[in-house]
Every structure is written in structure tokens, then in C-alpha cells.
Amino acid sequence: MRKVVRGFYAIAEAVRLSRPNVIAAYPITPQTEIVENLAEMYANGELGDAEYVTAESEFGAASMVLGASAAGARAFTATSSQGLLLMTEVLYNAAGMRLPIVLVVANRSVSAPLSIWNDIQDSISVRDAGIIQLYVESNQEAHDMLPLAFKVAENRDVLLPFMICVDGFKLTHAYEPVDLLDQETVDKFLPPYEPAVKLDVNSPVAMGCYAPPPYYMEFRVAMECAMERASRVMLEEFERWYELTGRNWGGHVVAENCEDAEVVVVAMGSVVALVREVVNRMREGGKKVGLLKIRTYRPFPSEDVRKALENAGKVIVIERALSIGAEPPVTADVKSAIFGLDAEVYPVVMGLGGRDIPRELVEKVIDDVMEGKVKPEKRFEGLNEFEEVIP
Amino acid sequence: MELLKKIEWCPGCGNFGILKAFSTTVDRLENEGIEKGRIMVVAGIGCHGKLPDYIELPSFHTIHGRVLPALTGMKLANPDLYPVGFSGDGDAMNEGLEHLLHAAKRNTDVTLFLHNNGVFGLTTGQFTATTPRGVKTRTTPYGNPEEPLNPSLIALVSGATFVARGYAGDMKQLSEIMYQAIMHRGFAFVEILQPCVSFNNTWDYYRKNVRKIKPAEDFDTAISLSRDLLNTGIIYRAERETFEEAMLRTK
Ligand SMILES: Cc1ncc(C[n+]2csc(CCOP(=O)(O)OP(=O)(O)O)c2C)c(N)n1
Ligand code: SF4
Ligand SMILES: [Mg+2]
Numbered sequence: 001m002r003k004v005v006r007g008f009y010a011i012a013e014a015v016r017l018s019r020p021n022v023i024a025a026y027p028i029t030p031q032t033e034i035v036e037n038l039a040e041m042y043a044n045g046e047l048g049d050a051e052y053v054t055a056e057s058e059f060g061a062a063s064m065v066l067g068a069s070a071a072g073a074r075a076f077t078a079t080s081s082q083g084l085l086l087m088t089e090v091l092y093n094a095a096g097m098r099l100p101i102v103l104v105v106a107n108r109s110v111s112a113p114l115s116i117w118n119d120i121q122d123s124i125s126v127r128d129a130g131i132i133q134l135y136v137e138s139n140q141e142a143h144d145m146l147p148l149a150f151k152v153a154e155n156r157d158v159l160l161p162f163m164i165c166v167d168g169f170k171l172t173h174a175y176e177p178v179d180l181l182d183q184e185t186v187d188k189f190l191p192p193y194e195p196a197v198k199l200d201v202n203s204p205v206a207m208g209c210y211a212p213p214p215y216y217m218e219f220r221v222a223m224e225c226a227m228e229r230a231s232r233v234m235l236e237e238f239e240r241w242y243e244l245t246g247r248n249w250g251g252h253v254v255a256e257n258c259e260d261a262e263v264v265v266v267a268m269g270s271v272v273a274l275v276r277e278v279v280n281r282m283r284e285g286g287k288k289v290g291l292l293k294i295r296t297y298r299p300f301p302s303e304d305v306r307k308a309l310e311n312a313g314k315v316i317v318i319e320r321a322l323s324i325g326a327e328p329p330v331t332a333d334v335k336s337a338i339f340g341l342d343a344e345v346y347p348v349v350m351g352l353g354g355r356d357i358p359r360e361l362v363e364k365v366i367d368d369v370m371e372g373k374v375k376p377e378k379r380f381e382g383l384n385e386f387e388e389v390i391p
Numbered sequence: 392m393e394l395l396k397k398i399e400w401c402p403g404c405g406n407f408g409i410l411k412a413f414s415t416t417v418d419r420l421e422n423e424g425i426e427k428g429r430i431m432v433v434a435g436i437g438c439h440g441k442l443p444d445y446i447e448l449p450s451f452h453t454i455h456g457r458v459l460p461a462l463t464g465m466k467l468a469n470p471d472l473y474p475v476g477f478s479g480d481g482d483a484m485n486e487g488l489e490h491l492l493h494a495a496k497r498n499t500d501v502t503l504f505l506h507n508n509g510v511f512g513l514t515t516g517q518f519t520a521t522t523p524r525g526v527k528t529r530t531t532p533y534g535n536p537e538e539p540l541n542p543s544l545i546a547l548v549s550g551a552t553f554v555a556r557g558y559a560g561d562m563k564q565l566s567e568i569m570y571q572a573i574m575h576r577g578f579a580f581v582e583i584l585q586p587c588v589s590f591n592n593t594w595d596y597y598r599k600n601v602r603k604i605k606p607a608e609d610f611d612t613a614i615s616l617s618r619d620l621l622n623t624g625i626i627y628r629a630e631r632e633t634f635e636e637a638m639l640r641t642k
């Protein structure tokens with residue numbers, strides 16, 4: 001059913017339809033409304049078998065879903081920014097224990113300075129944890145990715161936590177038309193949860209145990225292999241999703257107008273929609289520009305990226321997070337994916353801490369690269385002139 | 392003391408009383424020869440956390456729930472300081488609760504003011520660890536299923552050497568408590584009953600029901616005084632070697 005709803009509702013509704021058993025969370029802007037909606041569904045008796053708990057902290061929330069998942073429950077949590085940073089110790093542990101927890105991150109910048117506004121520094125900071133990460137550009141995508149996340153995470157070839165990254169406010173609080181799923185469709189796609197392993201008195205296992213040097217490395221490499229398999233499993237599930245709902249999300253990346261493009265803009269998250277608009281308009285004006293949307297960030301789709309950028313002379317990467325002291329994160333991954341190709345890469349950092357990314361700025365960024373006005377090196381756009389004053 | 396402008400609290404919020412009482416206290420301390428620069432303010436994240444934005448004192452925001460360890464660090468770095476913290480019920484009783492137990496146990500010479508409004512104010516009205524059982528909030532539309540914590544009682548049993556409960560509607564009593572707390576040698580904990588007009592308006596209830604008490608003569612009496620949430624005043628004070636003193640003695 002197509003309805004105009006807000007992002008947080010589209011997310012909460014998809015969580016409900018995925019029939020979780022345990023939801024634990026701690027409020028933080030801009031995630032709060034997602035869990036408030038779930039709390040309300042719980043109060044109305046709409047959450048089926050699920051238990052809903054507001055934890056004492058994000059550390060508590062992550063630990064509760066870890067415990068629940070270990071005991072054989074389908075578990076969900078959501079957070080943002082500082083909350084995700086606080087969860088991090090537990091999330092690494094959950095990934096290492098191969099627990100298929102699903103979480104939504106309502107992307108928000110991190111402290112200090114304190115800001116509630118959007119960028120993707122929070123989720124980028126946990127990219128190495130062994131968690132599958134998707135960045136969505138619309139609330140329809142966020143809605144659809146939820147059942148998919150549970151299905152992929154719980155696949156016996158995968159068994160890793162799954163994180164859906166949704167831009168805070170820009171998507172979570174936006175009104176958008178969304179084709180809301182119904183229970184029948186979701187049930188057809190996502191079977192009842194059958195844990196591959198769980199804590200069970202009748203067949204005892206130990207989880208998260210001590211692994212001395214002769215054993216540790218194998219566990220970590222096994223995660224790496226699972227992440228590689230996740231890539232294939234996701235493609236299969238995207239395909240199934242298409243057959244079932246008629247919505248074709250493509251694959252890990254979406255390449256538009258890339259074949260003959262001189263300049264390709266790489267982007268993730270809600271900014272993709274803006275870049276698409278700009279690219280289409282420039283195309284109409286005869287400029288050879290393309291768009292490469294990266295949806296799956298972990299596992300990083302190196303081959304897809306390489307293929308899409310094969311013919312591009314110049315590649316602009318829009319970065320909404322930093323790896324302070326090094327190449328911005330997406331650029332580093334893109335560069336390693338296209339290593340050996342001729343393309344020049346132009347990392348452009350913008351939109352940190354909710355700084356507006358106007359359409360004209362994106363246009364200018366592309367024009368500057370097309371016209372050879374800038375060098376292929378890290379640049380900051382939309383930045384005010386400032387001087388750091390150290391007293 | 393002059394207040395900085397542009398206050399963003401809701402009109403009628405209990406935080407105004409707390410700010411007023413604190414600025415009166417700072418003036419009094421200054422008159423007694425304690426330079427303003429020695430009073431260092433740390434605030435948590437929440438509506439309470441905006442307080443240092445409205446006073447001209449050296450201050451900073453910690454991340455959510457971590458006021459006390461920051462105060463401890465300050466005191467250790469410079470024992471001449473008077474580190475004063477402002478925290479909320481969410482900020483001290485939910486996230487970071489462990490720090491209260493350890494600060495009290497350690498008896499670091501710092502002061503904590505806890506704005507107890509029974510809700511997460513800044514994130515717009517979800518239940519906290521001090522919200523009474525059964526109360527409906529945005530995360531407990533079915534009524535809070537959990538028993539609340541009693542901050543003053545926790546501070547007492549953890550070993551705080553100064554425990555008081557103030558009320559945002561009684562400036563005279565509150566500023567006297569604040570003064571005594573800051574001057575106390577050792578860890579001072581002050582819970583402040585703070586109405587939140589937007590999400591937990593307790594003005595009427597407190598106005599009619601809070602009562603004043605005298606400090607307990609002994610620990611057991613203090614425990615029973617602290618149990619009644621409407622008892623306000625200094626509940627308990629005791630002498631014990633502070634953490635800093637112990638560190639210096641063993642050097
Ligand atoms: C790690 C982390 N989790 C969650 C938040 C979101 N958050 C900001 S303020 C707040 C609650 C504050 O409640 P309280 O301490 O009672 O302060 P009040 O607003 O009521 O004064 C929360 C949960 C955060 N900033 N950081
Ligand atoms: S929400 Fe409540 S605590 Fe926050 S400023 Fe408004 S009245 Fe005060
Ligand atoms: Mg509060």
C-alpha cells in the first residue's frame with residue numbers, strides 16, 4: 001500500500017513486519033522516533049511475540065540484543081552517533097560471535113563539537129567490525145532493506161550483524177511516499193527464524209570463548225570469508241525481492257550513465273538523489289557525466305566499482321566522513337578498487353555536521369573537475385573561511 | 392553574577408530556579424574570596440546540560456553520562472579547583488550510573504548537582520531510571536514497567552560524604568545547599584527536584600508536598616530520610632579522608 005509516511009515510521013513498520021523477538025534500544029536524536037514508534041506498536045499489541053525494552057544505555061541495549069541473539073532470538077536495535085560509538089565494543093563482539101543482529105543507524109555526526117545533524121562519520125567508524133553495511137538513498141529503500149537484512153544476516157553462509165545506514169533527519173524525518181509491505185509478502189520472503197547455533201541446555205555450546213594465538217586468527221579470517229559469501233547471498237536476495245515485489249534494487253552498486261562518462265560521481269546515502277538530479281540535468285545539456293551509487297559498503301563491491309569506472313577518465317567521490325590524517329574513507333576504497341586504471345580520483349568532502357549541500361555546489365564541483373580547474377586531491381567544499389586560534 | 396542571554400529552556404522550566412540558585416551561590420563564594428576561575432563547571436547532555444552556556448564560568452560539555460569522571464580528572468589535575476557538575480536523571484542514573492558509585496566510594500572532592508525531572512527532557516519525554524512505575528511516557532506508552540531508582544539513597548549507600556535533596560522551587564534553601572555542598576570536603580551529591588513543564592509537570596505536586604528536614608544525626612536515619620522523595624534539605628554529611636588526600640599521604 002502506497003502511503004506518504006515519515007522515514008522513522010517506514011523503518012519501524014518494516015521492523016514489525018520482520019517479526020523480531022527482542023528489540024532493545026536507548027533514545028538518541030534522530031533515532032528516537034524509530035524506537036518510539038516500535039514502543040507504541042508494542043503497547044498496541046502489534047509486535048506479536050516481540051519483547052521491547054528501553055535499555056539503561058546503548059551499551060546495555062547492544063548487550064541485550066547480543067544476549068537475545070545468542071539465546072536464539074531475532075533481535076533488532078537502532079541508534080545514532082554517540083550511541084553507536086558506545087555500542088561499538090559490543091558490536092565487535094557480536095560480529096565475532098557471528099550473531100545475526102540487525103540494526104539501523106540514523107546517521108548523525110559525532111562529538112566534539114556537539115551536533116545532532118547529519119553526516120556518516122558514526123557508521124563509517126565501525127566499518128571494520130565485521131558488520132554488513134548498506135547506505136540507502138530513500139525511505140522506500142530503508143523499508144525494503146529490513147526484511148532483506150534479517151534474511152541475509154541469518155543465512156548460514158553469512159551469520160554476521162547487518163547495519164542499515166539511513167541519513168538522520170534528511171531521511172528519518174522526511175515525508176516520502178513509500179510502498180508499505182504487507183505481512184503476507186514479508187512472510188513469503190523471510191521465514192521464521194531458525195538460529196544456526198544458539199545457547200541450548202540440550203546441546204551446550206560456549207560463545208565468545210578465549211582463543212589463544214594458535215586459534216584466534218582462524219576465527220577472524222572465517223569472518224572475512226563470511227563477508228565475501230555475504231556479497232553473493234545479497235545478490236540472490238535482491239533478485240528474490242524483485243521477483244516478489246517487483247522492486248528491483250539492482251545490486252551492490254547502481255551505475256547510471258557511466259558507460260561513456262568522462263566524469264563519474266561516486267556517492268552513498270541520501271545525497272545520491274541530489275547527485276542524480278544534477279547528473280541528469282547536465283546530461284541534457286550534453287555533458288558526459290555519470291553517477292555511481294554505492295549501496296553496499298561492507299562487503300565493499302570492488303569488482304562492481306572497477307567495472308563501472310572502467311571508462312571514466314575522472315572520478316569524483318563525495319565524502320561525508322573523514323579518516324582524519326588519511327584519504328577519506330570511500331576514496332581509499334574506490335582507489336584500491338580501480339588500482340591500475342587510468343582514472344584520476346577527486347575526493348570532495350562536504351556536508352559534515354549537517355552542512356547544506358546545495359545543488360549548485362554539486363554542479364560546480366563537477367564543472368570544476370570537467371574543466372580541469374582542480375587537482376585530483378582531497379578538497380573541502382562548502383567550507384567557510386576560518387582560522388584556527390590556539391590561545 | 393550576570394546571566395548570559397538567549398536561554399533556550401521552556402518558559403516555566405525548573406532549570407531556571409537551579410540556574411538562579413547557582414549564580415547566587417557563585418556570587419557568595421566570590422564574596423568570600425574564591426575567585427570565579429577556580430569554579431569549573433562540567434555538564435552532561437540534556438536540557439540541564441545547557442546551564443553552563445548561561446553562566447560566565449570556565450566549563451565544558453562531556454558526552455552523555457560522563458560528568459563525574461571528568462570532574463574527578465579535573466580535581467586530580469589541579470586540587471585547587473572546585474569542580475562542579477550538572478547532570479540529569481538520564482545522564483547520571485541511566486547512562487554512566489557506575490560513575491556515581493565510584494565517585495562516592497572514592498570520596499573525590501567534587502560536587503554533583505543532579506537535575507531530577509523524571510524524564511529525558513532534551514529527547515522529548517521518554518522515561519528514565521527515576522520515572523515512577525506505571526507512568527506513561529513516549530517509550531512506555533503502556534506504562535513504565537520498572538521500579539524507579541532513588542538517587543540520594545544510591546549516593547548514600549555508595550559512601551557519599553555529603554548528600555542533599557533540593558527543590559527547584561525553593562531558591563533560598565537550594566542556594567544554601569549548593570554553597571554547603573561546594574564547601575564540603577569530599578564528594579558532595581545534591582539531587583534537585585526539577586519540574587519539567589513540557590513532559591513531567593510536577594510543580595503543583597511539589598509545591599503542595601515537599602517538606603524540609605534537618606540533617607540526620609546518623610547514617611541509618613539518613614537512609615530513612617532519603618527514602619521519602621519529598622524530604623528536602625541536607626540529608627547527611629560526614630568527614631572522611633578524600634581521595635586526593637589519600638593519594639598525597641601515600642606518595
Ligand atoms: C551516548 C548517547 N546516547 C544518547 C544520547 C541522546 N540524549 C541526549 S540528552 C538525553 C537524555 C537526557 O536526559 P537527562 O539527563 O534526564 O536530561 P534532561 O534533558 O532531562 O535535563 C539523551 C538520551 C546522547 N547524547 N548520547
Ligand atoms: S523539556 Fe522540560 S527540562 Fe527541558 S527545558 Fe523544557 S521544561 Fe525544561
Ligand atoms: Mg531528566
